[in-house]
Amino acid sequence: MSTALAARPGVVRRVGRLRHTSPGRLQLLIATLLALGVLTGLLAGVAGSSARAGTSDLGDRAQPLLVEAETIYSSLADADTTAAQAFLAGGLEPSTLTDNYDKDLARATTALTSAARRTAEDGSAADAVRTLSAGVAQYSALVATARANNRQGLPIGASYLSEASRLNRDTLQPQAKQLFTDAQREVEDGYGRAGALGWVALLLLSLLALMVALVLTQRYLSRRTRRTFNIPLVVATVLTALFLIGSFSILLTQQARLDRAANQGSLPVASIAESRILALQARGDEALTLAGRAGSGPYEKDFTVVAERLSVRGGPMVNSYGDLDPALGRMMTRASEGFQQYVTAHRDVRALDDSGDYEGAVKLAIGKQTTGTFEGVRADLDKAYENRKAFFTDEIGAAGNGLGVLTVGGPLLALAVCVLAFLGIRVRLEEYR
Amino acid sequence: MRIRVAVTVAVLAATAALAGCAGDSSDLPVLPDQPKVAATPPAPGGEQAAPPACDPRASLRPAGALPAPGDMPAGSYMATIQERGRLVLGTSQDTLLFSSRNPFSGRIEGFDVDMGRQIAQAIFGDPDKIQIKVIGYDKRVSSAADGSVDLVADTMTANCARWADVNFSSIYYEAGQKVLVSKNSTAKRIEDLGGKRICSAAGSTSFDNIGKVKAKPVLVAVARPAFGDCLVAFQRNEVEGISTDDTILAGMAAQDPYAKVIGEKFTDEPYAMAMNKSHPEFTRFVNAVLERNRADGTWKKTYEKWLGDFGPAPAPPGARYR
Numbered sequence: 109m110s111t112a113l114a115a116r117p118g119v120v121r122r123v124g125r126l127r128h129t130s131p132g133r134l135q136l137l138i139a140t141l142l143a144l145g146v147l148t149g150l151l152a153g154v155a156g157s158s159a160r161a162g163t164s165d166l167g168d169r170a171q172p173l174l175v176e177a178e179t180i181y182s183s184l185a186d187a188d189t190t191a192a193q194a195f196l197a198g199g200l201e202p203s204t205l206t207d208n209y210d211k212d213l214a215r216a217t218t219a220l221t222s223a224a225r226r227t228a229e230d231g232s233a234a235d236a237v238r239t240l241s242a243g244v245a246q247y248s249a250l251v252a253t254a255r256a257n258n259r260q261g262l263p264i265g266a267s268y269l270s271e272a273s274r275l276n277r278d279t280l281q282p283q284a285k286q287l288f289t290d291a292q293r294e295v296e297d298g299y300g301r302a303g304a305l306g307w308v309a310l311l312l313l314s315l316l317a318l319m320v321a322l323v324l325t326q327r328y329l330s331r332r333t334r335r336t337f338n339i340p341l342v343v344a345t346v347l348t349a350l351f352l353i354g355s356f357s358i359l360l361t362q363q364a365r366l367d368r369a370a371n372q373g374s375l376p377v378a379s380i381a382e383s384r385i386l387a388l389q390a391r392g393d394e395a396l397t398l399a400g401r402a403g404s405g406p407y408e409k410d411f412t413v414v415a416e417r418l419s420v421r422g423g424p425m426v427n428s429y430g431d432l433d434p435a436l437g438r439m440m441t442r443a444s445e446g447f448q449q450y451v452t453a454h455r456d457v458r459a460l461d462d463s464g465d466y467e468g469a470v471k472l473a474i475g476k477q478t479t480g481t482f483e484g485v486r487a488d489l490d491k492a493y494e495n496r497k498a499f500f501t502d503e504i505g506a507a508g509n510g511l512g513v514l515t516v517g518g519p520l521l522a523l524a525v526c527v528l529a530f531l532g533i534r535v536r537l538e539e540y541r
Numbered sequence: 542m543r544i545r546v547a548v549t550v551a552v553l554a555a556t557a558a559l560a561g562c563a564g565d566s567s568d569l570p571v572l573p574d575q576p577k578v579a580a581t582p583p584a585p586g587g588e589q590a591a592p593p594a595c596d597p598r599a600s601l602r603p604a605g606a607l608p609a610p611g612d613m614p615a616g617s618y619m620a621t622i623q624e625r626g627r628l629v630l631g632t633s634q635d636t637l638l639f640s641s642r643n644p645f646s647g648r649i650e651g652f653d654v655d656m657g658r659q660i661a662q663a664i665f666g667d668p669d670k671i672q673i674k675v676i677g678y679d680k681r682v683s684s685a686a687d688g689s690v691d692l693v694a695d696t697m698t699a700n701c702a703r704w705a706d707v708n709f710s711s712i713y714y715e716a717g718q719k720v721l722v723s724k725n726s727t728a729k730r731i732e733d734l735g736g737k738r739i740c741s742a743a744g745s746t747s748f749d750n751i752g753k754v755k756a757k758p759v760l761v762a763v764a765r766p767a768f769g770d771c772l773v774a775f776q777r778n779e780v781e782g783i784s785t786d787d788t789i790l791a792g793m794a795a796q797d798p799y800a801k802v803i804g805e806k807f808t809d810e811p812y813a814m815a816m817n818k819s820h821p822e823f824t825r826f827v828n829a830v831l832e833r834n835r836a837d838g839t840w841k842k843t844y845e846k847w848l849g850d851f852g853p854a855p856a857p858p859g860a861r862y863r
Contacts, residue, residue: 266769464627
């Protein structure tokens, strides 16, 4: 401590003394320019690579995780609906429904495997993935037992099915929802990291400082030496200007792309996903109400809430999607019109059931027309979802462009500026030898 | 799923007195994963507010001859049903032989459903004019009391506590509680199953009775929403046994070759149909239909159709009136 205090005035005095001689001043200028050059180079590398890492993490991990979480959620909801419908049909499950169920389960497990790779070791997302992996195996075992019993005509099959449905609705779907919410948060964080705003701001500041330092140095030299231009320093200034403009435009483009990816990609993807999950939930509510044979109960209440949410203007389904892309707007309009048709059919189903015509209600609910209407809604939502997913992928790809050039080119340019500045001032320094 | 498993120790039933319907033992708070209470709990039901003393088998006497089908006396509840065009029957869909869903046709059928169909036959002249509403075991009393169904026929024991909230018909079936265990169990009676987890439907008298069994250590009563769920729990080794009325157990054993029913009946469970208390004429009407069906062999035929595998039909339970 005491030595440091003693040494400090010495260093300061020595550097201070340099100010008073011309060669000393030139040495100070070299040191300043080199320091700023190195700092700028380092910052360019760090800002470029951190924005690049953030962008690719967003595009290759966070957003795919969101998509996978949605796949898990909607496949589970669909599997539950399908199983309940197969039960309603009576007799042997119709093969189209068992095929659907098998596909749902395959989709859910595949998505789970990739989601496991994309989540951190601990945290609620990882917990959700673990619970889901164990739960899906248990769920499929229960459904398999239900089917085997049903094949033998044993009513216990129905009890296995309701056990499976409880597991799906009470445990698996909430976990899938948790994973979806976590993934949404990771995407939001991902945009922050991809922007790397702190590093970018520092880089631009240090570039400006380097620029100012170069200009002031040249002004000093031209006054001192009556030589108007110092060629190496002029070249260094031009390079720095190019550097400034180049990195500014690369980063500006990246931010603009990120903004578009967020507002026109991630955001609509999440709300279309919500629409799809809610629609599937409504269809499941209908099947479970019928399977329970207890008249309009809690599932019907849930249906009403869901249908309300899907009809409300500014909600996940009825929104200004057309402003983003006219084709997307058409898909979503078709989907929401189809859904209203389905809700009308559902009301008829409830009216039949509540007036005592259970078999008529089942026939209408799982019949060709209602199924066709619902599948139409789903197909439109699927298309809309893919549309936005593709948009996101394009924008994120474009956002990453140029960041590589900045990461590698930035430090090289800074090095060149340093060398030129050194050369330019050394020539003047030689004159004092 | 574990959340739903209400492992309740018998002591819970003591709170049944708090429930709105004295007979709905299921209205007691179903606590998830209730830790086992170590102290010997009072037998469930044992501390319930004592129901008014009564003869649960004694119902309302039929009033004269049955009206012709389709011509119900004006102002009676039967006329209301006739006007509506269907009888609403509350039952379950997973009690094989009494009321369960036929997996091939998707229809609900069984002894209880046929009891309801015979009432529909008497009102409309058409047994198909019936709407089946599946109700939980714990909703049998309240569904009849609040009028959401006309008639409950759902392996329901007539007892005095329930008489306080609903009217029962005369007895149409005599059941008694037994226990179902795995084929390789060495137990001979339910008392041999001390400390084991025994499943029953929430809200059934069977559930309460499990706690009254004198076994050491006491049996752990596990409640599930319905008896089908108990069989699922049994097959998944979540419980060691199921205890309820012999006939329901027989239906389960028929579905699981690795299960057997042991011991003698340790309770009497007289089954009757439950109806709203404010329409005594409907109860009298139902009793008249039962009376006729006992006499003309319809009861015997129904018994043979569903329960014939367990031996020849006994004499139908005699009707008692107050």
